[in-house]
Amino acid sequence: MKRPSPVLNELTSEAAAALQRAGFSRRSLIKGTGALIVSFCMGGAFSTLYAQINGGGASDSPPPNELDSWIAIAADGSVTAYSGKAELGQGMFTAQTQLVAEELCVPIQSIHLMYCDTSLAPDQGITSGSQSSPANFNRSNLAQAGATARQALLQLGSKHLGMPVDQLTAAGGAILAKSDASKKVTYGELLAGKKFNLKLDPAAKRKSPEEWTVLGKPVPRLDMPHMVAGLYEYVHNVRVPGMLHGMVVRPPAVGATVVNVDNGSVAAMPGLVKVVVKNNFVGVVAEKPWQAVQIARKLNVTWTPGAGLPSQATFYEHMRNQKPTRDTLVVNSLDVEQNLAASAIVVKATYFHPYQMHGSVGSSCAVADVQGDKATVWSPTQGVWPQRGTLSMLLGLAPANVRVIYRRGSGCYGINGADTVTYDAALLSQAVGKPVRVQLTRKDEMAWENYGFAFVMDERAGLDAQGNIIAWDHEAWSPVLGNRPGYNIPGNVITGLLAGFQPEEFSPRSPAPEPTVYTNNSNGAASYMAGQVGGLAKGTGTIKSERSLLHNVVSPFWTGPLRSPQRLQNTFAHESFMDELAARAKADPVEFRLRHLSDARLMECVKATARAAKWDARPSPKSETVKTGVASGRGISCVAYEGDNGYAAMVAEVEVDTATGKISVKRFVVSNDSGPISNPDGLRNQMEGGTLQGMSRALLEEVTWNDQSVTSIDWRTYHSLPLGFDVPKIEIELLNRPNEAATGAGETAITLVAAAIGNAIFDATGARLRQVPFTAERVKAAIST
Amino acid sequence: MSAITLKVNGTIHRFDLDPTTPLLYVLSDDLALRGPKFGCGLGQCGACTVLIKGQAIRSCITPVASVRGAEITTLEGIGTVEKPHPLQKAFIEEQAAQCGFCLSGVILTAKAFLDKNPAASEKEIQEGISRVLCRCFTNTRMLRAIDKARQEMSR
Numbered sequence: 001m002k003r004p005s006p007v008l009n010e011l012t013s014e015a016a017a018a019l020q021r022a023g024f025s026r027r028s029l030i031k032g033t034g035a036l037i038v039s040f041c042m043g044g045a046f047s048t049l050y051a052q053i054n055g056g057g058a059s060d061s062p063p064p065n066e067l068d069s070w071i072a073i074a075a076d077g078s079v080t081a082y083s084g085k086a087e088l089g090q091g092m093f094t095a096q097t098q099l100v101a102e103e104l105c106v107p108i109q110s111i112h113l114m115y116c117d118t119s120l121a122p123d124q125g126i127t128s129g130s131q132s133s134p135a136n137f138n139r140s141n142l143a144q145a146g147a148t149a150r151q152a153l154l155q156l157g158s159k160h161l162g163m164p165v166d167q168l169t170a171a172g173g174a175i176l177a178k179s180d181a182s183k184k185v186t187y188g189e190l191l192a193g194k195k196f197n198l199k200l201d202p203a204a205k206r207k208s209p210e211e212w213t214v215l216g217k218p219v220p221r222l223d224m225p226h227m228v229a230g231l232y233e234y235v236h237n238v239r240v241p242g243m244l245h246g247m248v249v250r251p252p253a254v255g256a257t258v259v260n261v262d263n264g265s266v267a268a269m270p271g272l273v274k275v276v277v278k279n280n281f282v283g284v285v286a287e288k289p290w291q292a293v294q295i296a297r298k299l300n301v302t303w304t305p306g307a308g309l310p311s312q313a314t315f316y317e318h319m320r321n322q323k324p325t326r327d328t329l330v331v332n333s334l335d336v337e338q339n340l341a342a343s344a345i346v347v348k349a350t351y352f353h354p355y356q357m358h359g360s361v362g363s364s365c366a367v368a369d370v371q372g373d374k375a376t377v378w379s380p381t382q383g384v385w386p387q388r389g390t391l392s393m394l395l396g397l398a399p400a401n402v403r404v405i406y407r408r409g410s411g412c413y414g415i416n417g418a419d420t421v422t423y424d425a426a427l428l429s430q431a432v433g434k435p436v437r438v439q440l441t442r443k444d445e446m447a448w449e450n451y452g453f454a455f456v457m458d459e460r461a462g463l464d465a466q467g468n469i470i471a472w473d474h475e476a477w478s479p480v481l482g483n484r485p486g487y488n489i490p491g492n493v494i495t496g497l498l499a500g501f502q503p504e505e506f507s508p509r510s511p512a513p514e515p516t517v518y519t520n521n522s523n524g525a526a527s528y529m530a531g532q533v534g535g536l537a538k539g540t541g542t543i544k545s546e547r548s549l550l551h552n553v554v555s556p557f558w559t560g561p562l563r564s565p566q567r568l569q570n571t572f573a574h575e576s577f578m579d580e581l582a583a584r585a586k587a588d589p590v591e592f593r594l595r596h597l598s599d600a601r602l603m604e605c606v607k608a609t610a611r612a613a614k615w616d617a618r619p620s621p622k623s624e625t626v627k628t629g630v631a632s633g634r635g636i637s638c639v640a641y642e643g644d645n646g647y648a649a650m651v652a653e654v655e656v657d658t659a660t661g662k663i664s665v666k667r668f669v670v671s672n673d674s675g676p677i678s679n680p681d682g683l684r685n686q687m688e689g690g691t692l693q694g695m696s697r698a699l700l701e702e703v704t705w706n707d708q709s710v711t712s713i714d715w716r717t718y719h720s721l722p723l724g725f726d727v728p729k730i731e732i733e734l735l736n737r738p739n740e741a742a743t744g745a746g747e748t749a750i751t752l753v754a755a756a757i758g759n760a761i762f763d764a765t766g767a768r769l770r771q772v773p774f775t776a777e778r779v780k781a782a783i784s785t
Numbered sequence: 786m787s788a789i790t791l792k793v794n795g796t797i798h799r800f801d802l803d804p805t806t807p808l809l810y811v812l813s814d815d816l817a818l819r820g821p822k823f824g825c826g827l828g829q830c831g832a833c834t835v836l837i838k839g840q841a842i843r844s845c846i847t848p849v850a851s852v853r854g855a856e857i858t859t860l861e862g863i864g865t866v867e868k869p870h871p872l873q874k875a876f877i878e879e880q881a882a883q884c885g886f887c888l889s890g891v892i893l894t895a896k897a898f899l900d901k902n903p904a905a906s907e908k909e910i911q912e913g914i915s916r917v918l919c920r921c922f923t924n925t926r927m928l929r930a931i932d933k934a935r936q937e938m939s940r
Contacts, residue, residue: 089884089921220880227885228873228892230820230860237819245814270803289814290806361824361832361920362886410824411884411921442825681880685926689883692922715829715918723891724915727924 058385058487060400061123067152067196069122070145071100077173077188079106083115083142084124085132086382087223089411090746091682092132094222098678099137102207102215103146104153105170106187108222116384116406126383126484128414128561130645130744137678137742139206147204149196156190209676209738216738218681235407236365238378240435243367244273245289246428247296249282250444250494253306253708254556258282265300275299276431281498283428285436293441306708309556316352316456319477322553324508329515330524330548331531331539339471339545343462347584350458351573352771355451355703358562359718362410363445364417368425369435370395375402379422380409382484387419389487394423394499395430413693414452414562415484415493417445423495443713448494451703452562453478454555457573462545467585469596471545472529476570479555480506494558506554520643522566523751524548526574527640528596540599540640557703557710563693564747567641568754572772575637575755579620579762588617589636589759602640604735605649605671609636612733613651613669620763631656632666635759637752641744647673647735648748650691652756653728656764661780665695665728665757673735674745680734687732687749694753695728696721700773789853793818794862804850808842809833811849812859820860820889824918831890831917835859841897860889863896871937872896872930879930883921890917895931903939907932 062069062082072080081100087093093113101108114120116127124135136142150170157175158165161183169178176184209216226232251257261282263275271291276283282301286292310318340346368377375397381387384404392399409418417440429436455478462471482492482503491501518533525531529546531539539546564571582592590610597603609615615634622633633656638649653667668691677683700719703712712718758769767782787804790797793816800815807826812818812835821844824832828846835844836858864870869877872892882888891914898913899905905913910931919927 089882089886091883220877221882224877224880224882224885225866225869227882228860228876228888229864229866229869230818230889231866232885233819234822234886236813236822237817239817288802288806288810290803290810359920360886361830361884361918362822363824363826365823408884410822410886413920439823442827442829685880685883685923688925689922692924693920696922714825714827720918720920721922722915723917723919723924723927724911725924727911727928730925 058123058388058399061385062121064122064141065200067145067148067198067200070142071104071149072195073187073191075188075191075193077110077186079104079111081111081113081142082121083113083136084122084385085136086116086127086406087408088127088382089408090686091221091679092127094219095678095682096136096142097222098214098217098219099143100146102212103143103150105150106173108214108219110173118384118388118402118404123385126386128382130641130747133674133678133742133744134645139202143206144200144202144204147206148198148201151201151204152196152198153187153190157185160185160190215678216676217679219679221682233407235367235378235380235409236362236439238367238407238437240367240369243435243437244285244287244432245292246283246285246425246436246438247292248424248438248440248444249284249296249299249301250448251280251303251306253303254309254710255307256303256305259302259304262300266295266298269295269298271295274432276428278427279498279500281427281495283424285428285432289439309705309707311707312705315454319454319456319479319553325510325551325553326506326508327510327512328550328552329512330520330522331518331529331533332514332547332549333532333545335545336471336473336547340460340462340473343470344465345463345584346460347463347581348458348460349577349580349770350456351576353455353569353572354772355454355557356562356697356701357446357449357451357703357712357718358413358416359446359720360410360412360416363440363442364409364421365437365439366422366425367435367437368422368429370426370430371433373397373401375426376405377403377422377426378405378407380407380412380418381422382412382415382418386485386487387422390485390490390496391422391426393488393501394490394496395426414565415450415560417449419485420448420493420495423490423493423499427495427499446713446718447710448558450482450493450558450560453480453559453566453569455569457570459573459577461577461581463581463585467587469528469543469581472526472543474524474526474548474570474574476524476549477551477553478566478569479553480559481555482558483560512549522550523570523574523639523642524550524566526578527602527638528578530598531643540597540602540643542596542598564751567639567747568751571637571639571751572754575639575752576758576768576770579635579755579759580768583620583762586619588619590615590617593636593638599640601647601673601737602638605647605673606636606638608671608733608735609649609651609669612671612731615651620759621766622763628658631658631764633760633762633764635756635761635763637755637759639748639751641748641751644743646743646745646748648752650749650752650756652753652760654757654760654764656761656779658765658783661776661778661783663699663757663761663774663779664726667729667731668756669731669733670749671733671735672745672748673737674748675740675742676738677734677736678742683734683745684732686746688730690746690749691730691753692721692727694750695757697750698754698757698772698774700775702773787850789849791849791852791854792856794858802849804848806849808835808844808847808849808852808857812844812857818859818861822886822889824886829918830887831894832887834890834893836893836897839897839900841894860892863893870896872934875930875934875937879926879933881923881926881930883923887917887919891919891927895934899931899935899938903935905935910935
């Protein structure tokens, strides 16, 4: 059997033939382009948060309750599996292949995993929000498809061999008698190239983790050999016959609109194919990429002045005072004020978090082929089905005539320019009727992406005479504009707006409605709150007098989910403040946390981290706190991510040069519980990367602007830790929970870093850092006050 | 337009193109190579790195006319899937990548450095690759892989 190359997320001819034999008539090949399209109808628009994360927005997706939507077995026994969760660099391709191999009892090499192509794979919404493991590794979707298929094959095998199912076993792509391995029949023989024609069976038994031989093992990434050899096909490498090259011309200032485009300014430029203007979208198409770059630079566009931007120096005050607001309560026990008034000590602090960017190392790129009423795009989008919806709106085409094929881009960590550049390529391709590739400039990538949220957070808590927290209040302000485009809001990213679509409407709401269900999706409620709503306490802590209130306001910049969106900012405030409270109570920060937690899994993370770090149990700051020379300290933080989607704790050990304010992080110890571990090495890689990315965000990263436009437009004006910094030692403790549900794992560690470092700085110097990033100037200023 | 000859990964190619075209565009578009990648176009991140005369060069800011006749090695030129270079092998063994977009910068900058400094310490290696950017922050694994390859290469 020929092994399909993992380089290509593309149907091999063998797989296509197997599909056709199996009766997948709806997945029909179009001759000439190699493109496959689906020709069934599109239902009504659909854009709830649930659908965005879990799919279900497109009614013509291969139905997720049908086994054949997930798994096809050819007569030669080769397995094609389909998934709507993408490989973004996080290892999901390999982990999902392990999952299918495990449940089906076939060698990993015989599986070809096809993912994220609207002609082939089911709609699973967007690969985001730490939802891929919960979606596909528990008791639904891909995992349950594997279990259902194994059960069905055992039943077919029982018939074929004339033996009861309990005397049979599945192994190596065959059903065989437990007592006599020579009595066997292969999957290929059993199915003879036919479909399963079965619904997913929720009762089909998944293999228990004790039986795992492929899942749970540190299987090396299947794509790695091609990546390091420079052979892996990223979206940047997609080449289509007759392909032209486009560049976009973005406004010089936020809010500027087109007055005039002087086509004559580039008419004589070599290679020019067309200048394209649609509303305020301006772009050029040329024969070669360098020609497109030069034409875009030379094109004379007259723009209106920008709308003007609020001063960065006073932006946090501006946020706090902005009206109108959209208010949301996570919890509200309605007794916080009276309990604060009755407290022995009331502690208050305000924390600040800047806009930060995804800042993918590669500028975003896409290829689109829009001809007549049909479109095919190769896109690094995290949601192919949602993007099919918005592209059809942007291009004025029927959704069924738009095919979106995922190709990996540069690491995205949320929403980088992937969606917007796909729109750019599609608009330009439609204008010239030929395939067009667009690769953004660094400035266009950075100045217009959907930034991670800025936040101002007021924390207040009351301690009783024994130093126990008796009330906790959290009130935050955060600006929003746009989002992921979902299934039907192309205006949520810059190109959609320029082309004439509006971002999702900001609907003011004040006061916030009282919560009816406890969902701590944004970690607005600290892990120490009891989370009481509707008579139930579903939080992870003990504090019953609690309120968490968020005021969203309108942002001057695009915003969107950057790795641990809101969760990271809120947790920075909660976990720094918890440290402040422990210090006021003169308690050890670990003991103080455990005293106010109720969730066993989170508590175990805290204990495991402290144990591994050989935590020096005592109150902070150190009694011998020094204000000169180099001071050292340790800090801890913890989180129940989204309340129940992953548990983690982190200790940071730092040295602070008190003269310069320079922070040197020496060591991180991280414990993580994400349920059963699918691939321990992949999980470690996520923990390590998340930790260092969190360190870069905590110490350096901040989007800057002037009165007209963003000034963070390259790696000199937006600061990130490069490879050469002194990398701290990172120790990871993985807590495996084979009998729990799988949770997210890509966003836990990063959520903890700023508070762990800030708490360690406090331990070393007695100085409290309440504003990210902890630049040397800010550290120095905090020490000297 | 200008006639330009380049030897890329051992093969001679002749082009007729705008001499100001950055080398990266010639490699990734005219030759459809997948190793060198467009990261920033400003020579700041390293994703476009290639080797010329043992030096790690940022091809996105190198006009092709300035390297006429040069022998250029890209990531795909130092080893293959079947026969990887010790650095490529070590990166696989250490699983030293996430998205992998930066790998030309990391591996080729490390190769240029190790070829000149076969006895480099970990600290020196870190300095040697200091100007490369990995936004997935796979630093610990990358440094481990480079040190592992160094030992293999100096054998």
